[in-house]
Amino acid sequence: MTSSAPQPSGLAALLKGRLIVSCQAPPGDPMRHTGTLVRMARAAQAGGAAAVRVNGPEVVAAAAAAVDLPVIGLWKDGGTGVYITPSVRHALAVVEAGAVVVAADATARPRPDGSTFTELVAAVHEAGALVMADVSTLGEGREAAAQGADFVSTTLSGYVPGSPRQTAPDLRLVTELAASVRTPVIAEGRIATPAQAADALAAGALSVVVGTAITAPTALTRRFVDELAG
Numbered sequence: 142m143t144s145s146a147p148q149p150s151g152l153a154a155l156l157k158g159r160l161i162v163s164c165q166a167p168p169g170d171p172m173r174h175t176g177t178l179v180r181m182a183r184a185a186q187a188g189g190a191a192a193v194r195v196n197g198p199e200v201v202a203a204a205a206a207a208v209d210l211p212v213i214g215l216w217k218d219g220g221t222g223v224y225i226t227p228s229v230r231h232a233l234a235v236v237e238a239g240a241v242v243v244a245a246d247a248t249a250r251p252r253p254d255g256s257t258f259t260e261l262v263a264a265v266h267e268a269g270a271l272v273m274a275d276v277s278t279l280g281e282g283r284e285a286a287a288q289g290a291d292f293v294s295t296t297l298s299g300y301v302p303g304s305p306r307q308t309a310p311d312l313r314l315v316t317e318l319a320a321s322v323r324t325p326v327i328a329e330g331r332i333a334t335p336a337q338a339a340d341a342l343a344a345g346a347l348s349v350v351v352g353t354a355i356t357a358p359t360a361l362t363r364r365f366v367d368e369l370a371g
């Protein structure tokens with residue numbers, strides 16, 4: 142890591158016990174608009190969030206300029222296999238755009254550029270940023286920690302074969318990771334209520350990422366509509 146790199150312990154202290162808001166919108170969604178996503182990030186800051194998580198170099202750069210919070214950046218590319226910051230090129234573009242932390246897929250699946258997660262970690266550290274490993278299982282989390290990830294997040298549990306499909310957050314994985322890695326654990330994925338966020342902290346998470354429940358009006362509307370339709 143270069144001397145200009147943020148220290149994992151310093152950022153961990155800032156995030157401890159607090160909320161990270163994921164401000165993203167899927168392709169085709171009316172909210173997928175940089176200015177709109179930046180306003181979500183500003184709203185997250187106004188509401189007391191500790192950090193924001195945003196997708197794509199353009200949004201990372203705009204959010205970094207607009208909010209006084211650490212920006213956790215990723216770059217989704219594709220919809221199958223490894224799509225969250227799938228290559229070293231994607232990771233470095235996110236750092237260049239102003240992310241303090243790069244979130245990247247750290248599952249045990251081949252990466253499209255043939256690189257390893259270890260290489261991505263080394264490149265991001267060399268560029269002066271930190272890495273959040275998005276994992277789906279305990280084994281992946283242990284491996285990512287061993288490869289130098291600064292944070293391990295449960296982001297991909299339920300979205301990768303081999304992890305339990307469920308509507309609830311995977312608090313079991315949070316508990317298991319917190320008990321077995323020294324790297325700070327972030328709870329992420331399907332956290333729908335403040336009570337679930339508190340439960341995630343009680344399970345051992347350093348911090349909690351919430352996306353859909355705060356920043357996805359299309360998906361939230363659909364839930365109500367589906368319930369009314371029976």
Ligand SMILES: CC(=O)N[C@H](C=O)[C@@H](O)[C@H](O)[C@H](O)COP(=O)(O)O
Binds near residue numbers: 300352
């Ligand atoms: C699986 C995947 O691609 N997750 C993405 C990761 O950046 C986002 O689409 C999620 O919204 C984010 O993880 C927060 O989760 P939730 O929206 O459930 O609170």
